[in-house]
Structure formats: structure tokens, C-alpha cells
Amino acid sequence: MNLDRKLKEKRYEEIWQEYCGFLDLTIDEFMDIQKRLLMEQIGLYGNCELGRRIMGDHLPETVEAFRRTVPLTTYDNYADLLLAKAENAMPSKPLLWIQTTWEGGTNPIKLAPYTESMIQCHKGTFITCMILATSRKRGEFSLRSGEKFLYGMAPLPYLTGIVPHMISDELTVHFLPPTKEAEAMSFGQRNKVGMKMGLSQGVDLFFGLSSVIMVISRLLAEKKNSSEKTGFWGRSPRATFRLLRGWLRSRKQKRGILPKDLWQLKGLICAGTDTASFKPQIEAYWGIRPLEIFGGTEPTCIASETWARDGLVFFPDVCFYEFIPRSEMDRDFQDPDYIPRTYLMDELRAGEEYELVISSLKGGAFARYRVGDVFRCLRVKNPEQGVMLPHFTYVDRDPHVIDISGFTRISEKTILKAFELSRLQIGEWFAVKDFDEQDRSFFHLYLELHEESNSYAVSREIIKDHLAIYFRYVDADYKDLKALLGIDPLVVTILPGGTIKRYRLKFNRKLRRMNPSHFDVIEINKLANDSL
Structure with missing residues (x-):
């Protein structure tokens, strides 16, 4: 059964x-x-x-x-x-x-x-996540057959692409857009078509990378009135009614329309490396506490929050x-x-x-x-x-890896390859993952230029733009960050020559090139400022 x-x-x-x-x-x-x-x-x-x-x-x-x-x-x-x-x-x-x-x-x-056994196990754990996403109390949940599920997932051969296929024999779910159509669409097309269908049909469940959910949320929030939204999403009677109702709700609050004005979700599932920083914003946009899960290509889905949304618990059999x-x-x-x-x-x-x-x-x-x-x-x-x-x-x-919003993983090898291709005279360097005022992660590269280089006359922005070209070439996923997520993933800080060497001499310790400690970054910045 x-x-x-x-x-x-x-x-x-x-x-x-x-x-x-x-x-x-x-x-x-x-x-x-x-x-x-x-x-x-x-x-x-x-x-x-x-x-x-x-x-x-x-x-x-x-x-x-x-x-x-x-x-x-x-x-x-x-x-x-x-x-x-x-x-x-x-x-x-x-x-x-x-x-x-x-x-x-x-x-x-x-x-x-x-393997077949792994897929069967993965099916069970994801259904568990769907149940817990619609649960607010132990033993109680609102998941039912025929839910309308907004498709915010990458298609096969990526892990999230298995979901629509493997649960179809167990649970009837109406994906927006339908799976076969979604798999033939680009990222932007899937989001636009899914939202348009959601305005007409309603949305019960939503699952996606936290960074992707935030892109969709901001896209909706940036539309300032119902007429703009109607022109963007289409003019079906149901969609128009939903937009007008949402506009009235938002007008009472004296703000733009948010997703929670349009839909009352049963459950929202999110995942991704920067989820902790995105979850409060997601809840503010959608009016529901998201259920965080954790998974990856090698381990599959291995952990989920419970009805209490107070921490990930690992599955025992994955x-x-x-x-x-x-x-x-x-x-x-x-x-x-x-x-x-x-x-x-x-x-x-x-x-x-x-x-x-x-x-x-x-x-x-x-x-x-x-x-x-x-x-x-x-x-x-x-x-x-x-x-x-x-x-x-x-x-x-x-x-050893800088992961930006689940889209790209920048390693030391990636950086060195970009340096090599750029032919910039770069000496000492290190890189950290940092966050902007909207809690969006970015890749912060600190570097020194060789003393014999004439690049000192080149501005920081020119060096940044030059390196960005080669990062996009070296890493195919890197270029998607700005186009799809609105994130400028690279910030460059040029340190005075010899700063990192003086740090090593002062503290007599090895500096990690990838994600050194917060203490290391503060002390290096102090030494750099003292040199100016």
C-alpha cells in the first residue's frame, strides 16, 4: 500500500x-x-x-x-x-x-x-522531509495527496532532480511546472513559469536552494504594485484575483507584495551552504518557518530538522x-x-x-x-x-573550499589557475568567504603584487574585473552567480607588499591560504593599515 x-x-x-x-x-x-x-x-x-x-x-x-x-x-x-x-x-x-x-x-x-537500495532509501528520507515540513507538532502533519509543489530544484543529473521521479509511485504531487517541462527549461524559465502557474493554481509546498528561494522572493517583492505584477506574470482570472488580494494585504502593511501575501504554504523546505543566514529572511518573505535539510551528491539526503525547527537530526540508515x-x-x-x-x-x-x-x-x-x-x-x-x-x-x-550559495566551490587550484591565465604579477595571497549587508556570501581575495610589477598603477577594480574574467572561464558555475542570483561573487583587497611575510614573522605561524581564521584576517589588515 x-x-x-x-x-x-x-x-x-x-x-x-x-x-x-x-x-x-x-x-x-x-x-x-x-x-x-x-x-x-x-x-x-x-x-x-x-x-x-x-x-x-x-x-x-x-x-x-x-x-x-x-x-x-x-x-x-x-x-x-x-x-x-x-x-x-x-x-x-x-x-x-x-x-x-x-x-x-x-x-x-x-x-x-x-544503487536501487540507495534510491529507495532516498525516497523515504525525502518523504520524511515533506511530512516534517508540514508538521508543527510531534505526530501531526498536513501533507496530503495531490499537493501543488513549486519546482525550485536542479534537474537530473543533479541530486535534487531525482525527487519528482522517485516519489511518483508513492505520492501524487503536482509539480509546477510539470517535471518533463521543467527539465527542458533554463533556471530562469522554470522560476517564471512555476510562479505563473502558482498564481493560477496555488502553491502548497516549495523546495529549493535557500539562495534560489531568496532570488524568487526578492523578484516578487521588487514588483511595486498589482498592475506591474499582472503584466509580468500574466492575466488569468485566478492569477489576477490572487494578485489583487495580495496587493490589498500588502497595502495595509504599507509595503510591497511579499510571497506570503499571495500564498499560504503548508511547508517550505530549504537546503544549501548559506541556509543559516537566509532562513530568517525566507520566513519573513513567505510567512512560514522553513524546514532545513542537508544532503549532498556523495552522502544523499542525510539530515532534517524536526517539527521544532531547532537543529538537524541525522537519519540512521543512509x-x-x-x-x-x-x-x-x-x-x-x-x-x-x-x-x-x-x-x-x-x-x-x-x-x-x-x-x-x-x-x-x-x-x-x-x-x-x-x-x-x-x-x-x-x-x-x-x-x-x-x-x-x-x-x-x-x-x-x-x-579548503569556498562555497558560494551552493552554486560554486572555489578551491586553491581554481584560484591558481585563474592567476596563471590572467598573467597578473601576483605574489602572496589568501581568500576568505565573507558576507555582505544582506547576508549574501562572496569570495574575498586578499593579494599582494610583485614589487617588479608595474601593476601598482592599475586600480583595484581593474584587477578585480581582469580576474573575474578568468574565474568565469575556469569555473563554469562561477558565471551563474551574478546572472542568476544577483551576487557579485568577487571582492579584491590589495595589500602592501610584504604584509603577509610580516604577519608570519610576528606570529611565527603558517597562514592558511583558504579561509584563514578571523583572527588572522584582522591582524593582517592591521599590519596593512600600519604600512599605509
Whole structure:
């Protein structure tokens, strides 16, 4: 019996238990599921070329042995087999290959194999997210068959593109625009057509990258009156009525029309690297607290907030989770030969930050894989809500990568390639992820020019524009940030020559080129100002 039938028969308690029952687990029960599924995965992993490459010829017989003998891995350990789609080398036969950004022009994409079991699991977790998005209290939710779902997702081969296809046999959902049409449209076309359909038909659910939701929200809010909106979105009777009603609501508040004036959503789901900064604005625009979820190409959807919207809780049956604490991450940076220690879910401490390490379950490809995402453990349990599992907030990508709104990932290799192509005489440099007054992230590049360079006579803006050309060339996703999101992703600060060298001498420490600490940036700026 699928979910449609259960909803029609009002079997709500059974549905909640099936999809949200993991929130009743104790931490010991959670870990029992984790360890049992990992041992099943080790059996699959040991019988394939990829598994033997990572684990060696001797299969670990316990979880402890697995963590002790299997090294931490990165995508480089898998790239040759995965990019070649070497199905016979995988633990289980893939049904889909999902794509994401890797390192700009150096390594443009990553591919990850998805088995039938993984897709079925992903379907269950996303339905859980839909249920929780329409829930304000434990055990109660308003999700029903036939909901109208605004399509704010990237199509296949990206992860979010699976959603319409995999839930279709379980739950009737009317996507706006319909899936086949949406997949043939550009980003801008999907948003425009989806909103136009939403004005006529209504919208119950919305899911997208937080940065994309903000673009759509601002686009609506910038229209100053109903006549402008009618001209932009079309003139169907239902749309006109909805616009006029929204205009009247907004006029009472003496402001422009907001999405909440047009629709009363049942649920809004958001994801993406900058979600924490966007969520308050999204709620202000849409009049509903968004449900944050977390997922990625390699791990799939692995965590969701609950009805309380007070932290991410990990699903127990998607991946096996390990965590590298911040102190170990710092030691790893200072000494590349150092092997950082990992902790399990039942060993974490509230307030600490951790880098996530996952091992795929259900025939997936990755073992002890450093995903590159950092979380803060908010609390190890939440007795007030009756959830006895750790709650997390997403912090950002690991310090070696600057992720801007989920659209592009800028690495040291990307920057060096752009420098090389630009032929600017750039000496010392470092880059940080920063935020503007609207909490939009951008890429802040601090650099010194070689003393023999005549580029000192060139303005900062000219250098910025020159570099931006090559970043757009090196990283295909970079150029979309300004065109699609209205973000100018690059800010350049030129430091006096020798500033970074003086910093190293003063503090006798290594400066990280990508995302140095806030203290480092402040001290370097002080030294730069003293030199002026």
C-alpha cells in the first residue's frame, strides 16, 4: 500500500511512525542500526575492485577494525573509477550516476553511483522531509495527496532532480511546472513559469536552494504594485484575483507584495551552504518557518530538522557517520602527515564543531569519505521535544573550499589557475568567504603584487574585473552567480607588499591560504593599515 492510499484512509499515525519513527530512537538504538548496516556494507564492499582498493584484501570483522584499518579518503581515491562509470568495480550495480561540481576547470565534475537500495532509501528520507515540513507538532502533519509543489530544484543529473521521479509511485504531487517541462527549461524559465502557474493554481509546498528561494522572493517583492505584477506574470482570472488580494494585504502593511501575501504554504523546505543566514529572511518573505535539510551528491539526503525547527537530526540508515573535531582538523592542516581522529555520534560534545566523514550504505561507493562539510553539535539530546539524538547546525564547507550559495566551490587550484591565465604579477595571497549587508556570501581575495610589477598603477577594480574574467572561464558555475542570483561573487583587497611575510614573522605561524581564521584576517589588515 503506497502513501497515497494511506493518506486517503487517514492512517496518519501509521504514516508518522513509518517515516518519522527514527526520532523516537535512543542514541544506543541509533548506533545499533548504524553498526549493523555498516557490517552489511563491508560485506558488499569487500567483493568488488573499489572495495579492495580502499580496504585491502583483509575484510574488517568489526566496526572498530574498520575505523582502525581503513584510511580516510577523498574523491581523488575514487575519481578514475567513478568518472569512468566503471559499474563492474562497484559494490552494487548503479541505477543512476549523480553529478555535482568538483574543482572548477581543473576537475569540473564529480559523479556518484546510486544503487536501487540507495534510491529507495532516498525516497523515504525525502518523504520524511515533506511530512516534517508540514508538521508543527510531534505526530501531526498536513501533507496530503495531490499537493501543488513549486519546482525550485536542479534537474537530473543533479541530486535534487531525482525527487519528482522517485516519489511518483508513492505520492501524487503536482509539480509546477510539470517535471518533463521543467527539465527542458533554463533556471530562469522554470522560476517564471512555476510562479505563473502558482498564481493560477496555488502553491502548497516549495523546495529549493535557500539562495534560489531568496532570488524568487526578492523578484516578487521588487514588483511595486498589482498592475506591474499582472503584466509580468500574466492575466488569468485566478492569477489576477490572487494578485489583487495580495496587493490589498500588502497595502495595509504599507509595503510591497511579499510571497506570503499571495500564498499560504503548508511547508517550505530549504537546503544549501548559506541556509543559516537566509532562513530568517525566507520566513519573513513567505510567512512560514522553513524546514532545513542537508544532503549532498556523495552522502544523499542525510539530515532534517524536526517539527521544532531547532537543529538537524541525522537519519540512521543512509550513511555511517564519523566526525573529526575542529582541533583535529587544525592539526591536520599544520601537519599533512597527521591522521585525524574521528568520533561516532554517541561520542560528540555539545558546542563543538566537526567535519563530517561518511561511509556509504546499501551498496554505495564511499568509505570513510571526507565530505568536506562542517557541523556544530548544538545539543546531544533534546528532552523538551522528546528527541534523544544529537542536533546540529550546518557551519560551512571545510576551510579548503569556498562555497558560494551552493552554486560554486572555489578551491586553491581554481584560484591558481585563474592567476596563471590572467598573467597578473601576483605574489602572496589568501581568500576568505565573507558576507555582505544582506547576508549574501562572496569570495574575498586578499593579494599582494610583485614589487617588479608595474601593476601598482592599475586600480583595484581593474584587477578585480581582469580576474573575474578568468574565474568565469575556469569555473563554469562561477558565471551563474551574478546572472542568476544577483551576487557579485568577487571582492579584491590589495595589500602592501610584504604584509603577509610580516604577519608570519610576528606570529611565527603558517597562514592558511583558504579561509584563514578571523583572527588572522584582522591582524593582517592591521599590519596593512600600519604600512599605509
